[in-house]
Amino acid sequence: MSIASAKQIVAALPPLTTVVALFVDPEPAWVKSVCDAVPVSLLQFHGSEPADFCEAFRRPYMKAVRVSVSEDVLIQAATHTLARGLLLDSADEQLAGGTGKTFDWSLVPRDLGAPIVLAGGLNADNVAEAVRVVEPAAVDVSTGVESAPGIKDPVKMASFINAARAAARGDS
Numbered sequence: 174m175s176i177a178s179a180k181q182i183v184a185a186l187p188p189l190t191t192v193v194a195l196f197v198d199p200e201p202a203w204v205k206s207v208c209d210a211v212p213v214s215l216l217q218f219h220g221s222e223p224a225d226f227c228e229a230f231r232r233p234y235m236k237a238v239r240v241s242v243s244e245d246v247l248i249q250a251a252t253h254t255l256a257r258g259l260l261l262d263s264a265d266e267q268l269a270g271g272t273g274k275t276f277d278w279s280l281v282p283r284d285l286g287a288p289i290v291l292a293g294g295l296n297a298d299n300v301a302e303a304v305r306v307v308e309p310a311a312v313d314v315s316t317g318v319e320s321a322p323g324i325k326d327p328v329k330m331a332s333f334i335n336a337a338r339a340a341a342r343g344d345s
């Protein structure tokens with residue numbers, strides 16, 4: 174996405190919306206250009222960025238972890254101590270994210286000490302179970318609320334949010 178497109182999208186958002194800028198192993202200059210031009214609330218690093226890289230921009234950030242084994246999560250939690258949260262996503266050999274695939278939620282360690290954002294293949298049909306099993310601080314979704322690749326569907330988004338909120342409230 175270009176900076177111009179990002180600015181356009183952000184300008185149309187309602188007040189108090191958290192603006193997340195997602196990067197996968199970016200050049201530092203690109204992150205700086207985005208942060209200088211767009212009112213970003215939170216950086217999401219979705220590649221193999223080490224902690225010192227993530228911290229260099231002096232912005233709140235989340236570190237994504239592609240989970241294959243529990244140790245993946247423990248290592249990233251131990252190294253990215255200043256992250257506002259760990260975003261747990263599915264591992265994939267081809268894609269950095271946006272895979273539409275779930276991972277084995279039993280691999281998520283308990284009492285991690287950092288807020289967990291659960292991602293990976295969530296949709297309106299499975300998010301309630303995901304919330305019950307993992308008890309994350311938040312959930313994230315991309316392909317599960319799309320009508321076609323890259324096209325978000327407002328009806329699917331509303332269903333997803335309703336299902337996630339109901340589960341968080343403990344509604345059966």
Ligand SMILES: O=C(O)c1ccccc1N[C@@H]1O[C@H](COP(=O)(O)O)[C@@H](O)[C@H]1O
Binds near residue numbers: 270273
């Ligand atoms: O959505 C993308 O295209 C994307 C590309 C590269 C890295 C991450 C990406 N999205 C993030 O991936 C996870 C899970 O997505 P999905 O629900 O399984 O499609 C989520 O955190 C997105 O923010």
